[in-house]
Every structure is written in structure tokens, then in C-alpha cells.
Amino acid sequence: MKAARFYGPHDIRIDDIPEPATRPGTVKVEVEWCGICGTDLHEYLDGPIFAPPADAPHPITGETVPITLGHEFAGVVAEVGAGVDDVRVGERVVVEPYIICGRCDACTQGRYNVCQTLGFVGLSGYGGGFSQYVVAERKWIHKLGELGTDVGALVEPLAVAYHAVRLSKAQPSHSALVFGAGPIGLVTTAALRAAGVEQIIVVEPADVRKAKAPIAGADHVIDPTEGNVVEQVLEATGGRGADVSFECAGIDAVLKSAIQSTRAGGTCVNVAIWGHEAAVAMNDLVFREVNVLGSLAYADDHPATIAMIADGKVDPYQFITGRIDLDDIVKKGFDELVNNKEENVKILVKP
Secondary structure, eight states, X not given: OEEXXXXXXXXEEEEEOOOOOOOTTEEEEEEEEEEOOHHHHHHHHHOOSSSOOTTSOOTTTOOOSSEEOOOEEEEEEEEEOTTOOSOOTTOEEEEOOEEOOSOSHHHXXXXXXXXXXXXXXXXXXXOOSSBXXXXXXXXXXXXXXXXXXXXXXXXXXXXXXXXXXXXXXXXXXXXXXXXXXXXXXXXXXXXXXXXXOSEEEEEOOOHHHHHXXXXXXXXXXXXGGGSOHHHHHHHHTTTSOEEEEEEXXXXXXHHHXXXXXXXXXXXXXXXXXXXXXXXXXXXXXXXXXXXXXXXOSOSSOHHHHHHHHHTTSSOGGGGEEEEEEGGGIIIIIIHHHHHTTTTOSEEEEEO
């Protein structure tokens, strides 16, 4: 079968690799759609980062680059392994793409998303969604019901947002502030709207992305180039600041503004994955007792995310800005997202 494999920076190749075999307790999924994630872009530009390099195999998979990429994928069940009797061939499903030990303290707490040896299908081994077939353990298979598999490919990024909003404990009466209207910022905005949050403010300088924020659910969009962000947030919130804020950019100045824009006793959730050591002015936290909370991916959030989409609380189609074939993944996928990132949210690949 064909698969898009990551070898190193700017080196993704379409290889012909063996089809994976179904094992007891597993499900073989024929992938119909897989989204290109920002993490995939980081690998393409500067990797290996999450992908295990040649001299450091992943501790669970034992694999190194080249790795088949793709972790935002959905498809139909092609085959079930021995012992799997609650999934049928032909059902539409999404795969929660985790590779975990199941034994460390985080896993035993149910926080398997921060497993000590955490890996992801499509980044750490065990295949990936940019291929025709993926075999996964039954516990990671989630049924889509009547939802299409193109929508299914959006479940993973929306689950990231759902998890962050859940951790923030945002309430309908709250005001929420999202920094960045890139893919994660937009899905976070949509998840806040789905949760019924009363006031949602998005901070974004790029015109194209500013236009997408109200569609995702923003009530008010602030351009940080047009004045002091903190002052604008205070004005929009009656002088209080936001009850909850979300840092989705991974930039020191943005984090500082997010903390300073959060009301006394409020919560600032960091959703971004940082490429450098963050600088934090601790007194900004201490003097107003602001909580800063890290949010990584998702844990037990896929069923609720699927229900959120099925109930019509989020329109996933607003995030799909392109559909391409596997053979075009570099030019029309990765390069397009790198060179025109402001115009794109999610490009789906059909393996």
C-alpha cells in the first residue's frame, strides 16, 4: 500500500509499504480522510521532533524515522481481530491515536494523555493516517454513527479544543479569551461556543484569520496591532478581564498578554506546544492569583466530541479548506500550509 513517510526536514516520500496485519484485539481501518496537523508541519520543517530519530527509537514502538505520518484520521472498518465482537466491518470510525504504557502514574490516574512514554500513531510508529490501512487496538476505536469520515478527521483537533475547554471549567456565564485564530484557536473558539459560553473574544492580527473567528463563534475580535490588547480586553469585559483565557500561539508576548488579560482568580490555559523555553513574569500570576493550566491533547474526550458534532453544536465543515490526494501531499498539502498558512485551516488528504 502507499504511505506518506517522513524521513527528515522537507523530506516526505510516497513509499510502497506492506499492509499491516490485524492481530487479536485490534481493528483494521481503511483510512478515507486524514488531516494535516500543525505537529506534522513542525516535523516537516524542523524534525524529527516528536518522531523518533534514528539513534533514539521510541520506547514502546521501537521504531525510528522513516515514519508514516498522520494522526487526524477516520475511515471504515475493514477487518476485526479475534476477540473483537462489538465493531462491524463497514462501520465508520475514528481512531484515537495514542501509544501509551498503561502502567505509569499518569496512566493509572486516567491521564494517559501525559503518559511518561507517550507516543502517537502517525508520529511515533504503528503506521499513520497517510496510508490506506491502519491497525489499532479496539479501545482506541470510536464509532462515528451517521457522521461522515471527512467530519471524522476533524474529531481529533476538536477533541484537543474540547479537552482544553473542559479543563478550564468555563461556564455559560463566563467571558472567554482566545489568543490566535489559527487551527487550534479556531477549534477552541468553536468548542467554547458549543459549551454555551456567553462572551468569546479572539485576538488575532491577520485579516484572513480575523474573518474566520466570528464564523467559529467569536463575539468580538481584537487586532493586537491596533492598540494595547489588555486595555481592549478590559474594555470589552467591563474592566474585569476574561474569566478564562487560552494561549494558542506559543509566543512569550502572547502568553504575557493572556495572563494579564485574565481576571483575578481566573484561569489561563496554555494549549500551544512551545518551540522554546517560555518566559513568564511570575508576579503577573501572584498579584492577581491567576491560575495557569497546561492542556495536552485529550483523554476520554472523543465520545463527547463526536456527540458535540452530531448534535449540531459545531459545524466542522467550516474548518476544511482543502481536499487532496495522497500523491499531492507535499505540494498541495505541506507546502500549501507553510506558504499560505493564514488562508488555510485544515487540509484533508485521501489516501
